[in-house]
Amino acid sequence: MGHPIQLKETVLKKVLLGNKTQFEIASDFGVGRSTIGKWLREYKQNGNINLNSKEKRPRDWTAEERISAIIKTGTMTVEEKAAWCRKSGIFTHHLNQWKKDIISAMTLKAAKTTTENEKHFKKEIAALKKDLSRKNKALAETAALLVLKKKAQEIWGEPEDD
The missing domain is CATH 1.10.10 (Arc Repressor Mutant, subunit A)
Incomplete structure (x- = not known):
C-alpha cells in the first residue's frame, strides 16, 4: 500500500x-x-x-490537478483522451467522475449563494415592512390630530391671535 x-x-x-x-x-x-x-x-x-x-494514484490528485486534467482533455477525441489517461496513470472514468464532482460542487455553491441572498433579502424586506408599519401609524395619528383640530375650530371658532 x-x-x-x-x-x-x-x-x-x-x-x-x-x-x-x-x-x-x-x-x-x-x-x-x-x-x-x-x-x-x-x-x-x-x-x-x-x-x-x-506513482500517484487517482485519489492522490489534488483538486487543481483534477481540474487541469479535465481542461486539458476537454477538447480531445476519445482516443486521445484514453492515451493521455494511460500516460497519466488514470482511467477515463476518473475524468468523468471528477467532472461530475466539480459540477455538483459548483451547483451546490450556487444554491448556497442563492440561499444566502434570499436570507439577506428576507431580512431587508422584514426591516422595510417594520419601518413602513411605523410610518403608517405615525401618518394615521397625524391625520387624526388634524381632524380633531378642524372639529375643534368648527365648534369653538378660530382662535384669536394675541
Whole structure:
C-alpha cells in the first residue's frame, strides 16, 4: 500500500526534528516503524524529502490537478483522451467522475449563494415592512390630530391671535 507523499514528508520532518522517537511517531500516524526506517534511508540516499517512489494514484490528485486534467482533455477525441489517461496513470472514468464532482460542487455553491441572498433579502424586506408599519401609524395619528383640530375650530371658532 502506498502512502501519500504529504504523509511521508510530514513523518520524515517529525523524525528529523528528533522531538519524538520513531516508535511514537509511527503510532501517531499509524505507520509501521520499518516503513519510517525505509523512508529515512531513501531520504538519506536521495537527499530530499519528496519521495516519489510510487506513482500517484487517482485519489492522490489534488483538486487543481483534477481540474487541469479535465481542461486539458476537454477538447480531445476519445482516443486521445484514453492515451493521455494511460500516460497519466488514470482511467477515463476518473475524468468523468471528477467532472461530475466539480459540477455538483459548483451547483451546490450556487444554491448556497442563492440561499444566502434570499436570507439577506428576507431580512431587508422584514426591516422595510417594520419601518413602513411605523410610518403608517405615525401618518394615521397625524391625520387624526388634524381632524380633531378642524372639529375643534368648527365648534369653538378660530382662535384669536394675541
